[in-house]
Amino acid sequence: MKNIPIGEHLIEKGLITAEDLQRVLAAQKDEKNKGKKMGDLLQEMGLVTENQFSEVLAERLNITFVDVDTFELIPDIVKKIPEDKARKYNCIALNKIGRRLTVATDNPSDFYAMEDLRGITGCSITFQMATGSAITRAIGKFYSKGATDAIVEEATKEKEEQMSLEDLVAEASNDRVDNAPIVKLATTIVENSFRMDATDIHIEPFKDHTRIRVRVNGDLVELMEPISSALHTALVTRFKITSGMNIAEKRVPQDGRMTQIIDGRVVDLRVSNLPMVYGEKVVLRILAGDSMVKKIQDLGMTEYNYKRFCECLKVPQGVILVTGPTGSGKSTTLYATLGEIAKPNLNVITVEDPVEKKIANINQCQINDKAGMTFAAALRSILRQDPDIIMVGEMRDEETASIAIRAAITGHLVLSTIHTNDAASTVTRLVDMGVLPYMVATSLIGIIAQRLSKTLCKECKQPVMTTQMDMELMEIDQPMQIYKRGGCPVCNNTGYKGRTAIHEILLTTAEMKALITRGAKADEIQALAREQGCKLLRDNASLLVQQGKTDMDELVRVTYAV
Numbered sequence: 001m002k003n004i005p006i007g008e009h010l011i012e013k014g015l016i017t018a019e020d021l022q023r024v025l026a027a028q029k030d031e032k033n034k035g036k037k038m039g040d041l042l043q044e045m046g047l048v049t050e051n052q053f054s055e056v057l058a059e060r061l062n063i064t065f066v067d068v069d070t071f072e073l074i075p076d077i078v079k080k081i082p083e084d085k086a087r088k089y090n091c092i093a094l095n096k097i098g099r100r101l102t103v104a105t106d107n108p109s110d111f112y113a114m115e116d117l118r119g120i121t122g123c124s125i126t127f128q129m130a131t132g133s134a135i136t137r138a139i140g141k142f143y144s145k146g147a148t149d150a151i152v153e154e155a156t157k158e159k160e161e162q163m164s165l166e167d168l169v170a171e172a173s174n175d176r177v178d179n180a181p182i183v184k185l186a187t188t189i190v191e192n193s194f195r196m197d198a199t200d201i202h203i204e205p206f207k208d209h210t211r212i213r214v215r216v217n218g219d220l221v222e223l224m225e226p227i228s229s230a231l232h233t234a235l236v237t238r239f240k241i242t243s244g245m246n247i248a249e250k251r252v253p254q255d256g257r258m259t260q261i262i263d264g265r266v267v268d269l270r271v272s273n274l275p276m277v278y279g280e281k282v283v284l285r286i287l288a289g290d291s292m293v294k295k296i297q298d299l300g301m302t303e304y305n306y307k308r309f310c311e312c313l314k315v316p317q318g319v320i321l322v323t324g325p326t327g328s329g330k331s332t333t334l335y336a337t338l339g340e341i342a343k344p345n346l347n348v349i350t351v352e353d354p355v356e357k358k359i360a361n362i363n364q365c366q367i368n369d370k371a372g373m374t375f376a377a378a379l380r381s382i383l384r385q386d387p388d389i390i391m392v393g394e395m396r397d398e399e400t401a402s403i404a405i406r407a408a409i410t411g412h413l414v415l416s417t418i419h420t421n422d423a424a425s426t427v428t429r430l431v432d433m434g435v436l437p438y439m440v441a442t443s444l445i446g447i448i449a450q451r452l453s454k455t456l457c458k459e460c461k462q463p464v465m466t467t468q469m470d471m472e473l474m475e476i477d478q479p480m481q482i483y484k485r486g487g488c489p490v491c492n493n494t495g496y497k498g499r500t501a502i503h504e505i506l507l508t509t510a511e512m513k514a515l516i517t518r519g520a521k522a523d524e525i526q527a528l529a530r531e532q533g534c535k536l537l538r539d540n541a542s543l544l545v546q547q548g549k550t551d552m553d554e555l556v557r558v559t560y561a562v
């Protein structure tokens with residue numbers, strides 16, 4: 001290993017130039033940057049990412065770099081280090097072989113920490129390099145569960161001490177009291193849900209308890225033990241206040257938005273309430289916040305589908321539709337597509353409900369039905385704004401669909417989503433919405449139908465042979481070995497870890513356009529699409545099963561359920 005300064009090393013790696021380094025060194029001398037580490041300055045100045053810097057530093061120190069975000073942490077191993085020490089040194093345990101504990105840290109030269117950890121765990125410590133933010137996220141995820149119980153207990157005890165409802169509500173409204181149990185409980189619920197990668201949080205009132213569930217990987221699971229009904233009103237009030245709803249109004253549904261900073265990230269939430277027999281039910285949808293917009297290559301398309309999709313994107317005008325049920329990743333696909341085609345010389349405008357991710361250099365416009373800013377009204381205004389590319393969040397009604405189709409025919413590229421089961425039925429759906437078949441045929445470039453399929457946990461999946469029924473569903477002739485789910489600590493005993501998208505891409509070829517113009521039915525359209533090389537959702541799900549990535553239950557769920 002050459003012992004050269006990290007700055008030189010970055011230049012050698014081609015990540016920064018000699019001029020960049022001079023600028024950083026000059027900035028380091030600046031009074032306001034006093035005591036700042038070079039790595040932080042490099043990131044602040046946008047020269048390297050946290051990942052890049054850590055990787056180079058690891059190489060320079062000759063230790064292994066580990067991506068903690070994707071590393072499959074095992075709770076029993078993580079807990080070898082007590083929470084206070086993990087937070088103090090910002091480190092997390094990765095692996096234990098015999099008496100050797102491998103620990104991820106962003107400060108591998110902290111020998112005092114190494115000594116301390118050795119004393120506590122009784123193991124010899126091997127440090128690996130990781131980014132500080134990934135470690136902080138992992139700590140939040142793995143140590144936070146136990147904390148909720150204590151908070152609920154505290155809040156319940158307070159209630160039992162004859163605190164009046166008015167007092168509790170007053171407490172919930174007080175922003176300065178971060179320590180008030182109800183405020184802490186609300187914050188912790190959102191934090192823990194976000195760290196579990198949940199998409200929605202449900203606060204549900206029943207006769208004598210309130211259930212708190214979260215949607216993870218598409219399924220609702222209990223976030224924690226049910227809490228006492230005594231806390232319900234205060235908790236709901238807290239969420240109504242933070243999301244800007246009227247707390248006095250309890251009889252009609254409302255909606256609002258809030259943000260919360262979790263592990264250094266700004267997380268946006270859309271909140272709605274609905275009066276039920278035992279009180280108001282609140283649902284919080286966790287929007288992606290400031291996370292990165294995915295690239296098309298990262299959408300999980302097969303090589304074959306990726307090529308077909310790129311064909312669509314070469315066409316400068318027309319309509320590209322993404323279809324699938326709620327929560328099938330449609331917006332992720334739309335955003336990735338926008339990221340790919342939105343060049344600086346084009347005027348890109350979106351109209352969304354809600355704006356889920358904010359993207360640099362794109363004009364995004366939020367629907368507001370109450371104020372008369374509907375999809376159709378917004379679209380009409382956008383057309384007067386000299387657009388090149390228009391993204392319409394959803395073709396919800398006849399009017400929106402027909403304006404969008406006309407915009408495409410008059411020379412714009414329109415991206416949108418629609419609620420249908422598969423690519424072929426999207427065509428008939430448009431016709432049912434009142435768009436003339438020849439208009440559909442002329443404007444359509446392609447349709448992407450998609451679903452999200454859960455992927456099997458690699459640690460515990462079990463090999464099985466296909467049954468006759470499996471073979472029929474998979475459309476294969478010969479029996480083969482596939483996998484079924486197991487259950488282990490890594491996957492919280494669910495047998496699944498993570499999800500992947502599956503796609504079905506229909507291209508409107510000349511022959512297809514002729515068929516659509518004739519007013520063909522969905523099955524005729526699907527037959528021609530298949531003939532022309534379209535792989536159906538079922539084909540793609542079957543492929544995932546054959547590759548051992550998912551099981552038959554998921555194949556059935558994603559291809560037959562609506």
Ligand SMILES: [Zn+2]
Nearest residue numbers: 457460488491
């Ligand atoms: Zn598992």
